[in-house]
Amino acid sequence: MEALRGIDLDLPRSRFTAIMGPSGSGKSTLMHCLAGLDQAGGGTVTVAGIELGSLDDDALTVFRRRHVGFVFQSFNLLPMLTAEQNILLPLELGGGRIDEAVRERARTLAETIGVADRLGHRPAELSGGQQQRVAIARALVTQPDLVFADEPTGNLDSTASAEVLEHLRRSVRELGQTVVMVTHDRDAAAHADDVITMADGRIA
Ligand SMILES: Nc1ncnc2c1ncn2[C@@H]1O[C@H](COP(=O)(O)OP(=O)(O)OP(=O)(O)O)[C@@H](O)[C@H]1O
Numbered sequence: 001m002e003a004l005r006g007i008d009l010d011l012p013r014s015r016f017t018a019i020m021g022p023s024g025s026g027k028s029t030l031m032h033c034l035a036g037l038d039q040a041g042g043g044t045v046t047v048a049g050i051e052l053g054s055l056d057d058d059a060l061t062v063f064r065r066r067h068v069g070f071v072f073q074s075f076n077l078l079p080m081l082t083a084e085q086n087i088l089l090p091l092e093l094g095g096g097r098i099d100e101a102v103r104e105r106a107r108t109l110a111e112t113i114g115v116a117d118r119l120g121h122r123p124a125e126l127s128g129g130q131q132q133r134v135a136i137a138r139a140l141v142t143q144p145d146l147v148f149a150d151e152p153t154g155n156l157d158s159t160a161s162a163e164v165l166e167h168l169r170r171s172v173r174e175l176g177q178t179v180v181m182v183t184h185d186r187d188a189a190a191h192a193d194d195v196i197t198m199a200d201g202r203i204a
């Protein structure tokens, strides 16, 4: 089965792009391919001149750690770690020193995202929306060049959604990050610079 067919897509740097489309149209599959989490069978994905298919597993892992933040549709938080440990994990994996300044930056991010008061709790002790916000903070904590967010506001109320979307917009503007977000919500998509619609594995 082919989840994606004949997609030819250029995502400009330092822009906020939203991807919309019906359930099963291939949005998550496309995001996973773009982020180097899945191999595009047959196609190629090039990021900043690097063709992801030419990298071996180790190189791909390094590429993702250095450049990519991913908010999974199903969060993928580690159940045995607290919210704070989950958020700091990409920094740990990156091998950088986690000093007080780094912790402070992570706490500020958690505050902005609205989950600062739950940092000592494990995912099972958090609401769906709180887990989602931890997943967002984890994706942003390294300030990656590329942020992929798969329905990042799917579990949030309108106020929390607006805060997260505004934060993503600011990341694009102030840090020059490139953000690609899947959403079913037209109001959420309206925060983006560009909107792409998928249908049946293609760009509609
Ligand atoms: N690992 C997989 N193996 C086989 N088929 C898959 C796999 N993952 C997804 N699919 C199929 O690929 C198609 C696209 O799935 P995808 O998850 O990309 O859709 P989506 O647009 O993200 O949908 P939703 O809005 O429900 O999240 C679906 O028909 C799905 O069943």
Ligand SMILES: [Mg+2]
Pocket: 027, 028, 029, 073, 150
């Ligand atoms: Mg999906």
